[in-house]
Amino acid sequence: MEICWSVKGGQGTTVVAAAMALAAAGDGVPVTVVDLAGDLPAVLGVDGSGPGVTDWCAAGQGVGVEALDRLAVEVPGGLRVLPRGTTRWSAAEPTRMAALVDDLVARSASTGHRTPVVDAGDLFTGRPEAGPPGDLIDPLLEAADRSVLVTRACYLGLRRISRQDRRPSEVALVVEPGRALDRHDVEAVVGAPVTMRIPVDPAVARSVDAGLLARRIPRSLLRAVGSA
Numbered sequence: 001m002e003i004c005w006s007v008k009g010g011q012g013t014t015v016v017a018a019a020m021a022l023a024a025a026g027d028g029v030p031v032t033v034v035d036l037a038g039d040l041p042a043v044l045g046v047d048g049s050g051p052g053v054t055d056w057c058a059a060g061q062g063v064g065v066e067a068l069d070r071l072a073v074e075v076p077g078g079l080r081v082l083p084r085g086t087t088r089w090s091a092a093e094p095t096r097m098a099a100l101v102d103d104l105v106a107r108s109a110s111t112g113h114r115t116p117v118v119d120a121g122d123l124f125t126g127r128p129e130a131g132p133p134g135d136l137i138d139p140l141l142e143a144a145d146r147s148v149l150v151t152r153a154c155y156l157g158l159r160r161i162s163r164q165d166r167r168p169s170e171v172a173l174v175v176e177p178g179r180a181l182d183r184h185d186v187e188a189v190v191g192a193p194v195t196m197r198i199p200v201d202p203a204v205a206r207s208v209d210a211g212l213l214a215r216r217i218p219r220s221l222l223r224a225v226g227s228a
């Protein structure tokens, strides 16, 4: 499993998670993307307003993993997205979340599909209805094959990283012109390598705004995530 997360809003986390999944699905092998933060269906241009992860995690043991198939929304480009859902995170059971991810990982391995990609969102700000709580997300970060912090070379963001305990296995650096800090500063603070340099490209913003990222992913983005 691959998880993207941030410590500050609006860094580009959802776009990076979507791009990693689209790049992995590029050769025709389906990929499941799991939305824990709420924006992934919109970024992929599909309707994700129905029940999803939070509802399944709040349901009793009587609702089995087969119900997950009914929650998944098909996306052009070979993705299936599991939407965040309609229930508050406080009703979600952490053991159900772990079971959900275990099932997705096991099923992708047994069917030869790519490993799932998770958008965990901003884990610092702690807006209760946005991202998942710590007791739910920390076991997933521990178990992930890739735990990807998405950040800009932003002093305020780097301060937050040093003020919290979570550490990624790698960093996706969203590169903007004019920043005083660079990848070496980011690596020194985070303690993990920058494996993806994602250029800020107006074509990406336009594609997201039009809901077309899954249909026409800009080359700059595909190249940036594919190089990792």
Ligand SMILES: Nc1ncnc2c1ncn2[C@@H]1O[C@H](COP(=O)(O)OP(=O)(O)OP(=O)(O)O)[C@@H](O)[C@H]1O
Binding pocket: 006, 008, 009, 010, 011, 012, 013, 014, 015, 016, 037, 039, 121, 122, 174, 198, 199, 200, 201, 202, 203, 204, 205, 206, 208, 209
């Ligand atoms: N590489 C990029 N180039 C240009 N624009 C980008 C890029 N990545 C993201 N954006 C734009 O920046 C905005 C925020 O992106 P995104 O939603 O991925 O951030 P986020 O970290 O997931 O935000 P949130 O904390 O709200 O979940 C969007 O309008 C998106 O279109």
Ligand SMILES: [Mg+2]
Binding pocket: 013, 014, 015, 037, 039, 121
């Ligand atoms: Mg997001």
